Amino acid sequence: MLVLSRGRNDKIVFPNLGITVEILNIASNKVRVGVDAPPSVTVLRHELAGEAGPAAQAELLSPTRKLSHEIRNRLHAANLALHLSQKLLQANRQADAERTLQKALDEFAALEARLTSRDQPAPSDTPAPTRGHALIVEDNLNESELLASYLRLSGFQVDTARDGCDALSLLEATLRPDAILLDMRMPRCDGPTMVSALRSNPDLRDLKVYAISGTSPDTLGVERGPRGVDRWFPKPLNPEVLVRELSRQLSATSA
Numbered sequence: 688m689l690v691l692s693r694g695r696n697d698k699i700v701f702p703n704l705g706i707t708v709e710i711l712n713i714a715s716n717k718v719r720v721g722v723d724a725p726p727s728v729t730v731l732r733h734e735l736a737g738e739a740g741p742a743a744q745a746e747l748l749s750p751t752r753k754l755s756h757e758i759r760n761r762l763h764a765a766n767l768a769l770h771l772s773q774k775l776l777q778a779n780r781q782a783d784a785e786r787t788l789q790k791a792l793d794e795f796a797a798l799e800a801r802l803t804s805r806d807q808p809a810p811s812d813t814p815a816p817t818r819g820h821a822l823i824v825e826d827n828l829n830e831s832e833l834l835a836s837y838l839r840l841s842g843f844q845v846d847t848a849r850d851g852c853d854a855l856s857l858l859e860a861t862l863r864p865d866a867i868l869l870d871m872r873m874p875r876c877d878g879p880t881m882v883s884a885l886r887s888n889p890d891l892r893d894l895k896v897y898a899i900s901g902t903s904p905d906t907l908g909v910e911r912g913p914r915g916v917d918r919w920f921p922k923p924l925n926p927e928v929l930v931r932e933l934s935r936q937l938s939a940t941s942a
Contacts, residue, residue, distance in 0.1 A: 696709065707722075707723040708722050708723075709722075709723070757798075757801060758798065758802075761794045761795075761797060761798040761801075762794075762798070764790075764791075764794045765790075765791040765794035765795055765798075766791075768787050768788065768790040768791035768794065769788070769791045771787050772784045772785075772787040772788040772791065775787060818841065818842040818843050818930075818933070818934050818937065819843055819844070819864075819865040819866060819933065819934075819937040820843065820844040820845075820846075820863075820864045820865045820866075821838055821843050821844070821845050821846075821864055821865065821866050821867075821868055821933070822845075822846045822847070822848060822854060822857065822858075822862065822864040822866070822867045822868065823835055823838075823845060823846070823847045823848070823868045824847075824848045824849075824850065824851060824853075824854040824867060824868065824869045824870060824873070824878075824881065825847070825848075825849070825868075825870040825873075825899075826849050826850050826870065826873040826874060827870075828849070830870075831847050831849070832847075834868070834924070834926065835847055837926045837930075838926075838930070841926075841930045843930075843933070846862060846864065849873075850873040850874055850875050850876050850877075851869075851873060851875065851876025851877060851878070851880055851881030851884070852875045852876040854867070854869075854876075854881060855876070855881065855884060855885075858885075858891055858894075863894075864894070865895065865937050865940075866894075866895040866896075866897055866933060866936075866937065867885075867894055867895065867896045867897065868897050868899055868929075869881060869882070869896055869897065869898050869899065869916070870898075870899055870900060871898060871900035871902055871907055871909070872900070872902065878898060878900065878907070878909070879907050879908065879909050882896060882909060882915055882916060886913075886914050886915070895917050895936070895937075895940070896915075896916045896917055897916065897917060897918045897919075897920060897929075897933070898916040898918070898919045898920065899920045899922060899924055899929075900919070900920075900921070900922060901921065901922035901923075904916070904919050917936075918932065918936070920932075
């Protein structure tokens with residue numbers, strides 16, 4: 688226990704927890720204390736906590752505290768892993784850096800699953816309706832998986848392809864998405880080549896194609912409109928804007 692002597696308007700600060708205790712007034716044998724704490728921290732007078740009993744008190748406080756504690760721990764572990772992976776890369780230890788980076792990604796994934804399970808309603812036997820079907824064409828596996836996960840959580844059915852060659856093979860095998868989300872710079876068959884192949888194929892030319900690229904369409908010579916891409920989303924991508932625009936345009940198409 689830390690024992691301090693404090694006067695009026697003096698404060699005691701717990702910087703790691705975001706809590707500040709201030710002595711507001713001292714009169715006779717009474718001390719007025721103000722406690723400033725984050726919304727996730729429950730503050731009780733000891734007599735109220737005592738009335739609930741130790742078990743009930745723990746039950747009252749534990750869900751928020753456990754979640755906050757888990758969030759801090761997982762973010763801390765992920766942060767350490769990211770910094771360690773950077774050090775390993777500087778030491779030319781590529782394989783160790785990749786394994787360490789995977790640990791950071793695992794922590795973020797576990798945290799996402801924990802928060803999602805906490806906020807989701809009880810499971811239902813009726814499957815949720817999807818907003819549409821998207822095909823992501825992206826050679827960067829990490830970007831592809833992250834975007835696919837975001838779209839699935841937003842209600843979309845998602846397939847992925849690592850470049851234009853794989854995507855065209857899927858489309859020729861009767862896959863018919865509502866929208867193709869297309870990176871422009873890829874090996875073997877890049878974005879402009881795939882757009883040209885789609886628009887010249889009578890069976891595929893009507894598919895909606897949305898470019899996701901850090902390069903401008905003018906630089907790549909890609910048309911915008913029915914003979915090119917229907918919409919251009921720049922990188923770094925704002926996934927909320929993408930979901931909103933996809934939902935709006937697909938709803939307009941199906942209406």
